[in-house]
Amino acid sequence: MLCRAARQAQVALPVRNVASIATAEPSGPSLKTKVPGPASMEIKKKMDPLHQTTSVRVFVDFEKSFGNYMVDADGNTLLDVYTQISSLPLGYNHPDLVKAATSPHFITSLVSRPALGSFPRNDFPDGISRALTSIAPKGLKAVQTMLCGTSANENAMKTAFIWYMTNRRGGNPPDQKALETAFVQKQPGTPRLSVLGFQGAFHGRSLTALSVTRSKAIHKVDIPAFDWPIAKFPRYKYPLVDNKAYNDAQDKESLKDVQEKIAEWKKKDHDVAAIIVEPIQSEGGDHYGSPAFFKQLQKIAADNGIVFIVDEVQTGGGGTGDMWAHSHWNLDSPPDIVVFSKKLITGGYFYKEHLRVKEGYRIYNTWMGDPSKLFLLEKVVEVIKRDDLINKTKLVGEYFQSQLQELQSNHSSKISQARGLGTYAAMDFPDSSTRDRFVDKAINLGLHCGGCGEKSLRFRPSLVYDKPHVDITFDILDKALRQL
Amino acid sequence: MLCRAARQAQVALPVRNVASIATAEPSGPSLKTKVPGPASMEIKKKMDPLHQTTSVRVFVDFEKSFGNYMVDADGNTLLDVYTQISSLPLGYNHPDLVKAATSPHFITSLVSRPALGSFPRNDFPDGISRALTSIAPKGLKAVQTMLCGTSANENAMKTAFIWYMTNRRGGNPPDQKALETAFVQKQPGTPRLSVLGFQGAFHGRSLTALSVTRSKAIHKVDIPAFDWPIAKFPRYKYPLVDNKAYNDAQDKESLKDVQEKIAEWKKKDHDVAAIIVEPIQSEGGDHYGSPAFFKQLQKIAADNGIVFIVDEVQTGGGGTGDMWAHSHWNLDSPPDIVVFSKKLITGGYFYKEHLRVKEGYRIYNTWMGDPSKLFLLEKVVEVIKRDDLINKTKLVGEYFQSQLQELQSNHSSKISQARGLGTYAAMDFPDSSTRDRFVDKAINLGLHCGGCGEKSLRFRPSLVYDKPHVDITFDILDKALRQL
Numbered sequence: 001m002l003c004r005a006a007r008q009a010q011v012a013l014p015v016r017n018v019a020s021i022a023t024a025e026p027s028g029p030s031l032k033t034k035v036p037g038p039a040s041m042e043i044k045k046k047m048d049p050l051h052q053t054t055s056v057r058v059f060v061d062f063e064k065s066f067g068n069y070m071v072d073a074d075g076n077t078l079l080d081v082y083t084q085i086s087s088l089p090l091g092y093n094h095p096d097l098v099k100a101a102t103s104p105h106f107i108t109s110l111v112s113r114p115a116l117g118s119f120p121r122n123d124f125p126d127g128i129s130r131a132l133t134s135i136a137p138k139g140l141k142a143v144q145t146m147l148c149g150t151s152a153n154e155n156a157m158k159t160a161f162i163w164y165m166t167n168r169r170g171g172n173p174p175d176q177k178a179l180e181t182a183f184v185q186k187q188p189g190t191p192r193l194s195v196l197g198f199q200g201a202f203h204g205r206s207l208t209a210l211s212v213t214r215s216k217a218i219h220k221v222d223i224p225a226f227d228w229p230i231a232k233f234p235r236y237k238y239p240l241v242d243n244k245a246y247n248d249a250q251d252k253e254s255l256k257d258v259q260e261k262i263a264e265w266k267k268k269d270h271d272v273a274a275i276i277v278e279p280i281q282s283e284g285g286d287h288y289g290s291p292a293f294f295k296q297l298q299k300i301a302a303d304n305g306i307v308f309i310v311d312e313v314q315t316g317g318g319g320t321g322d323m324w325a326h327s328h329w330n331l332d333s334p335p336d337i338v339v340f341s342k343k344l345i346t347g348g349y350f351y352k353e354h355l356r357v358k359e360g361y362r363i364y365n366t367w368m369g370d371p372s373k374l375f376l377l378e379k380v381v382e383v384i385k386r387d388d389l390i391n392k393t394k395l396v397g398e399y400f401q402s403q404l405q406e407l408q409s410n411h412s413s414k415i416s417q418a419r420g421l422g423t424y425a426a427m428d429f430p431d432s433s434t435r436d437r438f439v440d441k442a443i444n445l446g447l448h449c450g451g452c453g454e455k456s457l458r459f460r461p462s463l464v465y466d467k468p469h470v471d472i473t474f475d476i477l478d479k480a481l482r483q484l
Numbered sequence: 485m486l487c488r489a490a491r492q493a494q495v496a497l498p499v500r501n502v503a504s505i506a507t508a509e510p511s512g513p514s515l516k517t518k519v520p521g522p523a524s525m526e527i528k529k530k531m532d533p534l535h536q537t538t539s540v541r542v543f544v545d546f547e548k549s550f551g552n553y554m555v556d557a558d559g560n561t562l563l564d565v566y567t568q569i570s571s572l573p574l575g576y577n578h579p580d581l582v583k584a585a586t587s588p589h590f591i592t593s594l595v596s597r598p599a600l601g602s603f604p605r606n607d608f609p610d611g612i613s614r615a616l617t618s619i620a621p622k623g624l625k626a627v628q629t630m631l632c633g634t635s636a637n638e639n640a641m642k643t644a645f646i647w648y649m650t651n652r653r654g655g656n657p658p659d660q661k662a663l664e665t666a667f668v669q670k671q672p673g674t675p676r677l678s679v680l681g682f683q684g685a686f687h688g689r690s691l692t693a694l695s696v697t698r699s700k701a702i703h704k705v706d707i708p709a710f711d712w713p714i715a716k717f718p719r720y721k722y723p724l725v726d727n728k729a730y731n732d733a734q735d736k737e738s739l740k741d742v743q744e745k746i747a748e749w750k751k752k753d754h755d756v757a758a759i760i761v762e763p764i765q766s767e768g769g770d771h772y773g774s775p776a777f778f779k780q781l782q783k784i785a786a787d788n789g790i791v792f793i794v795d796e797v798q799t800g801g802g803g804t805g806d807m808w809a810h811s812h813w814n815l816d817s818p819p820d821i822v823v824f825s826k827k828l829i830t831g832g833y834f835y836k837e838h839l840r841v842k843e844g845y846r847i848y849n850t851w852m853g854d855p856s857k858l859f860l861l862e863k864v865v866e867v868i869k870r871d872d873l874i875n876k877t878k879l880v881g882e883y884f885q886s887q888l889q890e891l892q893s894n895h896s897s898k899i900s901q902a903r904g905l906g907t908y909a910a911m912d913f914p915d916s917s918t919r920d921r922f923v924d925k926a927i928n929l930g931l932h933c934g935g936c937g938e939k940s941l942r943f944r945p946s947l948v949y950d951k952p953h954v955d956i957t958f959d960i961l962d963k964a965l966r967q968l
Contacts, residue, residue, distance in 0.1 A: 020588050047609035050617055051627055054844035055601045062592040062605050073606050084599040085850045097595035102586050104504050108546040110594070110856065111581035113829075115568040117539045121546050122557050125531035133534055143535055147631050148851060154690045158707055165706035174705040182705035183698065190709050205849050206638045207692040207710075214667065218845055221658040221666035222649035223642055224710065225674050226691075342850060345597075360538035361702055365689050366569045366826060367632060372594065372856070 021093055022066035028472055029069070029446025030077045037074030065092035068462060068469050070448055078448040079472055085450070086282070086314050086460035087342040089380050094464070100379040109371040116145065116368040117361075124371060131378035132348070137324045139334035140350040145369030149313035149341030150204030153276065155363055156337045156349045157195050157208065160274035160307035162362060163355050165191055167305070173359055193273040194226065194265050196258065196306075198233040200284035200453070203276055203311055212276055215284035215453070229261035229272065233281060234289050238417045239405075251293040258297065262304055274307040275300075279325035282314040285453015286426030288419060291329040298331060307355065310335040317343030318384060318463050321394035321422030328421065345380065346373040389463040397422035399467055400459070403474045411481045417456075425459040426452065434484065441483050447476040505577055506550035512956055513553070513930025514561045521558030549576035552946060552953050554932055562932040563956055569934070570766070570798050570944035571826040573864050578948070584863040593855040600629065600852040601845075608855060615862035616832070621808045623818035624834040629853030633797035633825030634688030637760065639847055640821045640833045641679050641692065644758035644791035646846060647839050649675055651789070657843055677757040678710065678749050680742065680790075682717035684768035684937070687760055687795055696760055699768035699937070713745035713756065717765060718773050722901045723889075735777040742781065746788055758791040759784075763809035766798040769937015770910030772903060775813040782815060791839065794819040801827030802868060802947050805878035805906030812905065829864065830857040873947040881906035883951055884943070887958045895965045901940075909943040910936065918968065925967050931960040 036044075036058045043059045064071035068091050070080040083091065090097065100106060105123060114121050121127075132143045144159075146152040165188075169175065174182070174189070182189025197203065197212030204210070205219060211226040213219065234250035237243035262272045277297065281287040289297075301308035315325035317340070322328060326335060336355060341347035346369055357363050384390060401420050408418040408427065417428040429435035435455045442449050452458040461469070520528075520542040527543045548555035552575050554564040567575065574581065584590060589607060598605050605611075616627045628643075630636040649672075653659065658666070658673070666673025681687065681696030688694070689703060695710040697703065718734035721727035746756045761781065765771040773781075785792035799809035801824070806812060810819060820839060825831035830853055841847050868874060885904050892902040892911060901912040913919035919939045926933050936942040945953070 021592060043606060043609055047604075047612070049625065050609060050612050051629070052841065052847065054842065055848055056604060057602050059606050059608070060598060060603050062596050062598065063588055065596060070603075084597070084603055087599060087850060088596060092596045093592060094595065098591055101591045101594050104547055106594070107582055107585045108505060108577060110585050110590070111578065111860065112546050112549060112572060112576045113568070114544060114546065115571060118541050119544050119554075119568055120531075120540060122527060122543050124543070125527055125534060128531070128534050141533065145535070148635070148849070150849065151632070151634070151690070158689075158691070161708065162706045174702070178705050179701040182707075183701040185695070185704070185709050185711065185714075189701070189705050191706060193708050205642075206635070206690050207642070208690060211669070216845075217663040217667040217673070218658070218843065219848075220669070221662050221673050221846075222646045222675060223666075224645065224677050225669050226708065226710075227669065230669075357536065358538065359702065361700075362705075363536065364539055364703075365632070365634065366571060376595065 020063045021098060022064050022071075023095060025067040026069055026077050029079050029476070031444065031446055032076050033074045035072060035074070035076050035078070035443050037072065037076060039073040043073055062092070067091045067094075068465055076446075078443065078446050079469060079476070080448040081459045081461045081465070081473055082448055082450040083460055083462050085342070086319070088462055089317055089343040089345070090383060091462040091464050094383065096383050097376060097379055100375070106372060106375055109375060113367065114371060115366055116371065117364045121371055124374075127371060127374045127378055131346070131374050131381055135323050135381055136350055137326065137334050137338050140338060140352065142353060142356060143350045144348055144363060145374060146347040146349070147367060147369060148347040149339065150206050150209050151365070152313070152339045152341055152347040152349050153203045153209055153311060154206060156309050156339050156351075157274055157276070159337065159351060159355050159357060159363060160195070160309065161191070161193055162357050163307060164193060164271070164273035164305075192270050194228040194270050195274045195276055196229045196231060196261055196265075196272045197276055198231055198281070200233050200281045200287055201276070201278060202281065202283035203278075215281070227270070229265050231261050232257040233287060234293055235287060238419050247290065251290055251296070254293065255296050255300065258300055262300070262306070272304070272306055274309050276309040276311055278311045279315045279320075279328075280421070280424065282458065283452055285456045286419065286458050287453070288421070294326070294329045295331060298335065301336075307336045309337040309339065311339045313339055313341045314460075315424070316340040318390045318393055319343065319422050319424045319460060321390065321397050323390060325421065345377040346370065384463060392466070393422050393463050396465060396467055396470060400425060400470050403470060407474055407477055407481070410478070414481055414484055420459070423459065423461045423465055426456045429455045429457070431455050438480055438484055441480040442476055445476045445479055447473060447480070504547050505582060506548050506555075507579060509551035510553055510561050513563050513960070515928065515930055516560050517558040519556060519558070519560050519562070519927050521556065521560060523557040527557055546576070551575045551578075552949055562927065562930050563953060563960070564932040565943045565945045565949070565957055566932055566934040567944055567946050569826070570803070572946055573801050573827040573829070574867060575946040575948050578867065580867050581860060581863055584859070590856060590859055593859060597851065598855060599850055600855065601848045605855055608858075611855060611858045611862055615830075615858050615865055619807050619865055620834055621810065621818050621822050624822060624836065626837060626840060627834045628832055628847060629858060630831040630833070631851060631853060632831040633823065634690050634693050635849070636797070636823045636825055636831040636833050637687045637693055637795060638690060640793050640823050640835075641758055641760070643821065643835060643839050643841060643847060644679070644793065645675070645677055646841050647791060648677060648755070648757035648789075676754050678712040678754050679758045679760055680713045680715060680745055680749075680756045681760055682715055682765070684717050684765045684771055685760070685762060686765065686767035687762075699765070711754070713749050715745045716741040717771060718777055719771060722903050731774065735774055735780070738777065739780050739784065742784055746784070746790070756788070756790055758793050760793040760795055762795045763799045763804075763812075764905070764908065766942065767936055769940045770903065770942050771937070772905070778810070778813045779815060782819065785820075791820045793821040793823065795823045797823055797825045798944075799908070800824040802874045802877055803827065803906050803908045803944060805874065805881050807874060809905065829861040830854060868947060876950070877906050877947050880949060880951055880954060884909060884954050887954060891958055891961055891965070894962070898965055898968055904943070907943065907945045907949055910940045913939045913941070915939050922964055922968055925964040926960055929960045929963055931957060931964070
């Protein structure tokens with residue numbers, strides 16, 4: 001038997017050229033070419049015959065990128081306040097994650113992927129406990145991992161349907177009649193149920209998710225959809241303090257529409273089994289609802305025996321200054337289901353105990369998530385806690401929002417509706433083409449940012465985005481606005 | 485500037501306890517406890533409050549598992565002919581994959597995950613070329629990566645819908661009317677189109693995938709579905725040579741049903757835009773269609789301007805003795821779309837050039853796949869080619885099928901309908917409960933296998949499954965049948 005050190009030396013794997021992975025942030029952005037530059041265009045040309053490139057903006061050198069800085073194929077270094085698509089919690093190549101990625105449980109989970117629903121890893125419950133239970137929204141405990149936000153939303157809705165029909169059967173599992181009719185897609189086994197979504201919402205791009213998504217027509221066109229109700233979502237004027245009456249009326253109008261739609265679909269024998277809503281309608285244009293609005297919405301759901309699903313795919317993970325955006329609402333009781341993905345790396349959803357599906361293989365698929373993502377999240381959560389990143393984001397967020405107000409004051413003819421929570425923020429341009437021209441200018445001044453909705457710009461920085469990054473951000477925003 | 489060696493030493497990452505990952509296959513199965521044993525039951529108890537465990541069969545020690553052998557939490561070593569859920573191409577912890585998993589492009593792709601649709605890695609096109617273009621079905625080139633089989637099927641169907649509606653517009657992109665009506669989910673923007681599936685089919689568990697899935701009622705019950713046509717799929721008697729007339733009649737009946745369903749849905753103004761079909765209905769019970777059947781089916785699709793989607797999620801990757809099961813049909817022209825996942829690690833689909841979606845953000849989502857899976861597949865493909873694993877599987881498969889026939893001869897009162905292609909194989913038991921008792925016996929003799937359909941057992945070994953493994957397999961099957 002070899003001693004431990006010798007044994008390790010013997011089997012040490014060649015971690016080849018790890019020196020090539022960046023280990024420090026540059027002091028600021030630097031541009032070598034126009035973005036996208038010739039190298040990006042060259043790679044795009046190579047890729048096009050093999051795989052669609054219609055939405056590719058720039059190719060990224062992921063080994064050179066670090067922290068808040070993305071380095072593109074042409075060597076341009078951009079401060080990234082968009083973090084891919086709001087999906088990198090700790091920015092690029094965080095050293096703790098790079099280190100963790102070479103440990104055996106990462107390697108085995110990567111090369112020998114388990115079918116988690118049937119043959120999970122020994123250490124899967126510990127991973128869940130450390131990565132997810134430890135950050136569970138207040139009042140929620142049980143969680144279901146999935147692969148991405150869309151599959152999490154699909155399964156959250158399935159959970160709601162199953163609960164709704166179980167209730168109709170007086171709490172009983174599916175009987176013979178339900179099973180037989182489900183097999184040939186007839187009622188009662190295949191029920192006429194619906195999910196209520198909102199105008200401007202985005203919940204994914206599967207046919208079902210698109211049925212409750214109404215952010216951009218190009219996502220939906222030519223795709224069949226379920227005939228499900230879509231209600232009005234509030235559209236506020238900012239600053240909030242100056243527009244209280246208007247905004248309260250928005251809440252009221254939206255809630256009235258929700259109630260009418262529920263009644264209308266009930267009348268059509270097409271009951272609403274679930275309401276799905278984002279804390280911030282992100283893809284749709286960074287539209288917020290007030291805590292009072294969400295409290296009322298939750299009450300309407302409860303009063304009607306409807307499952308209240310909060311889709312935190314984009315907002316979960318700390319960017320709003322809390323691990324969960326819905327925490328800002330101070331609900332008396334948690335949402336029935338809270339869906340997550342993106343910055344939380346693994347997809348999934350937390351759910352209230354009464355929604356637990358008791359029969360096997362109903363909420364199920366081949367992989368049911370991915371432990372290599374779960375273990376990564378475990379390390380992310382460890383770093384967030386160790387480095388107190390949520391509180392830091394709150395402070396940085398306050399600074400960010402004050403800078404945003406100042407920017408708006410200085411450029412009030414060009415931007416409006418400055419709004420935000422934590423470091424999540426947005427502002428509006430007069431129209432779509434002005435916004436697009438602005439994004440292009442900002443990127444070419446070294447700030448990687450992204451639009452949303454018709455004419456908004458959204459900010460989705462990482463949790464390691466700090467005050468010096470805020471200063472660089474607003475310096476560039478100011479320059480770009482002057483050039484506009 | 486440090487020399488390269490010194491620089492590497494300086495930054496060498498601690499690959500901790502890699503000695504803990506197994507590096508060799510045991511000589512055979514060995515049992516320490518009943519399966520599942522006390523350790524598995526203990527972990528299950530711990531997991532249950534945090535995450536559903538209704539379908540968990542056993543917990544697996546993924547560091548001790550190697551090659552064709554799965555080691556469970558109790559230290560039981562099982563020969564695995566089910567490979568999770570037909571999803572491990574090279575078995576457990578293949579040394580080439582373990583080694584590859586510590587290289588920088590793996591690490592960076594894991595810890596800094598790109599949004600591939602917009603900001604792909606520099607090396608993404610090279611990865612696609614090496615991992616996917618190199619194994620593309622004959623006649624197909626363009627590929628779209630996705631996260632899993634279900635999302636690949638969803639996007640394959642979306643691609644079909646988009647093509648179908650583009651044709652209706654005379655080849656034009658969506659016009660203003662289409663966009664406006666899609667936004668409020670009315671025709672023509674939100675079309676009444678359908679996808680034709682088959683009885684016994686399985687294409688995933690999203691609401692849309694379930695609408696063309698008809699393998700087990702418990703998967704579908706309580707979940708709303710699209711009213712889409714489901715046609716009869718052939719049900720053959722084996723051996724094929726002795727049942728030609730019966731089986732030909734099955735083909736004919738099924739094809740007639742397909743044509744009738746297409747006409748019926750057209751009449752209802754609910755056109756069939758795509759036909760989706762598996763080469764082997766796997767989850768549904770390992771039902772095969774003949775090459776003649778599929779040729780005719782392809783012709784019916786072409787004659788009616790319908791997209792022909794072959795779902796190779798379970799069959800792609802070499803197990804049938806060819807990289808693609810549909811290659812065995814000798815089609816004159818490839819299927820319009822071929823979907824893959826599972827053994828090919830990344831989800832996705834190949835498609836014919838005329839189906840290419842020209843507008844951005846229509847076939848799109850946050851991640852659009854996962855380069856850490858693509859790079860793993862790249863290494864898998866390299867190993868498959870280097871070690872000639874497809875041809876080996878063909879030879880091992882011939883041996884397997886002859887052994888299966890012999891087993892059936894020796895136990896003809898207990899098993900029937902022995903069938904297969906390559907090392908993919910199945911046999912039937914008199915009923916569901918006998919099958920379930922058999923599976924339990926086989927597992928407790930050291931063979932990890934899994935059922936499918938009502939009363940079938942399916943074999944889905946890895947590509948490193950060799951003749952000695954076949955002998956152990958049939959030794960256990962024989963013993964288990966004697967005990968039955």
